[in-house]
Amino acid sequence: MPTRKKTKIVATLGPACSTREIINDMILAGVNVFRVNFSHADYTDVQEKIDIIRSLNDEFGYNTSILADLQGPKLRVGVMKEDVVVNKGDIITFTTAEDIPGTAQKVYMNYKSFPKDVNPGELVLLDDGKLMFEVLETNRVDEVVARVIQGGPLKSKKGVNLPNTNVSLPALTPKDIKDALFAIQNKVDWIALSFVRTSKDLEELQDLIAKNSDHKIPIIAKIEKPEAVENIDKIVAFCDGLMVARGDLGVEVPAHEVPLIQKKLVNRAKTARIPVIIATQMMETMITSLTPTRAEVNDVANSVMDGADAVMLSGETSVGNYPVQVIEKMTQIIEAVEDSSLIQVPQNTPQIRTKRFITKTICHHAALMANVIKAKAICTLTNSGYTAFQISAWRPSSHILVFTSNRRILTQMSLLWGVTSIFYDKFVSTDDTVDDVNQIAKEKGYVEKGDMLINLAAMPVVEKGMVNTLRVSEIME
Numbered sequence: 001m002p003t004r005k006k007t008k009i010v011a012t013l014g015p016a017c018s019t020r021e022i023i024n025d026m027i028l029a030g031v032n033v034f035r036v037n038f039s040h041a042d043y044t045d046v047q048e049k050i051d052i053i054r055s056l057n058d059e060f061g062y063n064t065s066i067l068a069d070l071q072g073p074k075l076r077v078g079v080m081k082e083d084v085v086v087n088k089g090d091i092i093t094f095t096t097a098e099d100i101p102g103t104a105q106k107v108y109m110n111y112k113s114f115p116k117d118v119n120p121g122e123l124v125l126l127d128d129g130k131l132m133f134e135v136l137e138t139n140r141v142d143e144v145v146a147r148v149i150q151g152g153p154l155k156s157k158k159g160v161n162l163p164n165t166n167v168s169l170p171a172l173t174p175k176d177i178k179d180a181l182f183a184i185q186n187k188v189d190w191i192a193l194s195f196v197r198t199s200k201d202l203e204e205l206q207d208l209i210a211k212n213s214d215h216k217i218p219i220i221a222k223i224e225k226p227e228a229v230e231n232i233d234k235i236v237a238f239c240d241g242l243m244v245a246r247g248d249l250g251v252e253v254p255a256h257e258v259p260l261i262q263k264k265l266v267n268r269a270k271t272a273r274i275p276v277i278i279a280t281q282m283m284e285t286m287i288t289s290l291t292p293t294r295a296e297v298n299d300v301a302n303s304v305m306d307g308a309d310a311v312m313l314s315g316e317t318s319v320g321n322y323p324v325q326v327i328e329k330m331t332q333i334i335e336a337v338e339d340s341s342l343i344q345v346p347q348n349t350p351q352i353r354t355k356r357f358i359t360k361t362i363c364h365h366a367a368l369m370a371n372v373i374k375a376k377a378i379c380t381l382t383n384s385g386y387t388a389f390q391i392s393a394w395r396p397s398s399h400i401l402v403f404t405s406n407r408r409i410l411t412q413m414s415l416l417w418g419v420t421s422i423f424y425d426k427f428v429s430t431d432d433t434v435d436d437v438n439q440i441a442k443e444k445g446y447v448e449k450g451d452m453l454i455n456l457a458a459m460p461v462v463e464k465g466m467v468n469t470l471r472v473s474e475i476m477e
Contacts, residue, residue, distance in 0.1 A: 002062065004399070006418035007334045008032040008310035009327060010067060010277055013049050014040070014318025020052050025324045026317070027056065030331035032414045033065040033310065036188070037318065038179040039074065050186050057411065063421050065190065065414035067220070068183035070176040070205075072194025073169035075160035077126065078108030084154040089147065092133065094124070097142040102154065109160065111169065115144050118165050123149075127158040129251040161251045163226065171201030177208065184213045189412040192220040192243055197227040199238040206238070215408050220277065224248035229261055236272045241415070243312070247280040266306045271346050273360075273393035275309035275416050282311055283330060287320040292329060300333045305343055307395070309417040345395045356386070359467045363387055366454050366470055367394030373454075373472065376447045377401050379437045380456040380467065381424070385409040387456060387467050392416040398454070399446050403437050420446075433457065438473055451475045 010033040017023055023034075034053055036046050053064050077094075081101035086092060094109045102108060115138045118124075124133040124146055132150035171193060172180070183191055193205050202219055209217050218240030221228070224247070228235060236242070244265050250258045262278065269276035282300050283292045292300075303311050311330065317323040370378050377399045380387045388402045388409075395417065402413055403424035413421040422440060427433065434455045441447045453473050458465040 002028055002032075003030045003331050003335070004420075005030060005331055005334045005338065006399075007304050007308065007338050008415055008417065009330055009334075010035050010279075010310050010312040010415070011317040011323070011327060012037055012312070012314045013046075014315075016319050016321070017317055017323045018045075018049070020056070022323060023049070023052055024056055024060075026327050027062055027064055029324050029327035030334075031064065031317075031327055033067050033190075035067045035069050035192075035312065036183070037069050037314070038176075038183075039069075039071040040318075041179070043182060046182075047186070050188075063411045063414050065411045066186075066188045067190040067192060067415070068179070068186075068188045069192040069222075070179055070183075070194055071173070072171055072176060072196075072222070073111075073167065073173055074194070075109065075111045075114075075162070075167075076157050077154070077160060078102055078110065079156040080107070080154060085152065086131065086148045086154050087151040088149065090151065091136070092146055092148060094144045094146065095142055102156070104154070107154065109144075111160070111167075113168050115140050115142055117168050118144055118162065122162065122164040125161040125163065125251055127152075127155060128247065129161065159248075161248065163252045170204070171196055172204050172208070180205065180208055181212060184209060184217065187213075187215070187408070188217065189408075190218055190220055190241065190415060192222055194222045194245070195225055195248070196221040196223065196235060196239075197225055198231050199234040202235065202238040218412065223261075223265055224252060226253050229253070229265075232265065232268055236268060236274065239274070241275040241277065241309075242269045243277040243279055244308075245279050250280075262303075263306055266308055267346055269309075270307055270393055273390055275389070275392070276307075277310045277312050277415075278303040278306075278308045279312035280314060282313060283316050283326050286322055286326040286329065287315050290322060290325060292326075297333055300330060301337045304334055304337050305340065307343060307345060309392070310415055339397070343395070345393075356466070359387065360390055362456060362467055362470050363390035364394055366456055367391055367396035369470075369472070370396040370398040370454050373452050375452040375454045375472070377441050377451075378454045378456065379403060379441055381427075381433065381437070381458070382406075382409070382467075385413055388413050388416055388419050388421070391456075392419050401437070401441055401446060403440075434471060434473060438475060442475055447475050449475050449477055 011031045012035045093106045099108045133146035136145045138144045220241040221239040222243045222245040224245040316326045375398045379401045381403045400419045402421045405425035410421045413419045455471045457469045
């Protein structure tokens with residue numbers, strides 16, 4: 001069976017993990033969520049991988065989740081004619097008129113309104129900030145002239161970042177809409193939106209999902225722009241999870257500001273009771289090496305200590321040489337630190353009396369009580385997954401076992417810290433249900449005789465209403 005760590009691992013699919021055997025080994029080593037990166041995705045290939053993951057879930061009773069990651073408005077330069085190197089002080093023209101082969105004097109940029117949006121004095125960063133240009137002039141139609149501030153090799157198709165420019169592109173490009181529809185059709189568990197700037201970006205994706213899916217698919221907002229950090233309160237109200245996308249974020253804002261932003265975003269997600277994923281360069285050296293650096297081990301450990309629900313791997317699993325070993329290593333690090341008493345959760349108790357107030361309060365007290373009475377597990381029955389989100393955010397020291405008859409959320413819950421979901425479709429009287437789920441928890445090895453266990457339920461159980469009951473059981477035999 002897969003490991004029982006509480007912090008989840010998100011692994012990116014790619015050529016390095018294309019066989020059923022490797023994907024299964026990765027799940028056993030600790031992967032909870034597979035990410036499909038639509039920046040580099042071929043539908044036939046993605047379909048194959050989704051089918052493999054689903055068939056492994058069916059065969060072995062896993063609940064591995066699938067996250068579709070949309071590319072968003074990724075700006076890129078065109079293809080270079082030959083090896084191009086630019087030096088400090090050189091003048092270069094970016095053109096949007098036609099996709100010409102690039103030279104040291106002129107390169108194509110795929111972002112049509114670039115000349116209209118950009119202003120003299122603003123920066124243009126290329127290839128994750130390795131190259132830096134300052135805009136000198138723009139004709140507002142199809143050409144921008146810039147001076148090289150930091151030179152180096154100018155490579156084909158490299159990403160462009162505009163940290164000072166107000167980019168007029170929509171967060172959902174035509175490619176994203178097509179990819180999102182493919183993801184919705186495949187009933188993925190989560191959809192992540194790149195380069196989110198405002199809550200409006202998220203509303204567009206919500207509408208697209210609502211029109212094309214009979215089930216709610218939760219959205220993860222990827223935070224990689226300074227505007228998103230500024231608008232975080234609004235964004236949190238419109239999404240179901242956050243991703244701290246440190247790659248582009250570290251280019252858009254000075255890299256030394258990213259560690260504190262990471263801590264603030266994790267804290268913000270925890271007070272909003274939504275999951276947060278920390279991504280980019282976590283175990284980068286393990287793309288080619290069997291051992292991570294001390295700094296990488298520290299980075300993963302610190303992300304867990306910050307309170308992340310999940311840590312994410314990109315190239316390490318999509319194109320790396322050791323897709324299974326990197327997961328094993330990450331699992332080791334997580335297990336070594338995640339139970340530390342140094343990890344603090346912001347204790348802001350539910351205040352606003354919405355219709356969910358009772359449920360929120362019960363979940364909060366269940367987590368507190370579990371720690372006080374040293375309960376081994378909190379068992380909750382849910383149809384929407386709401387209680388799982390709530391309990392998970394309080395980070396109790398017990399396991400969180402979520403029983404549901406809703407197959408769609410069985411896999412969705414796999415992203416949440418500490419949550420194990422179990423399919424359960426017998427809804428009889430409360431007493432029988434409690435005895436039943438306690439028995440299952442015992443059979444699965446989460447509790448044994450003499451252990452305390454907390455049950456949350458909506459009474460009467462048959463109506464599948466909101467949680468209104470907290471009950472403490474002791475496993476008798």
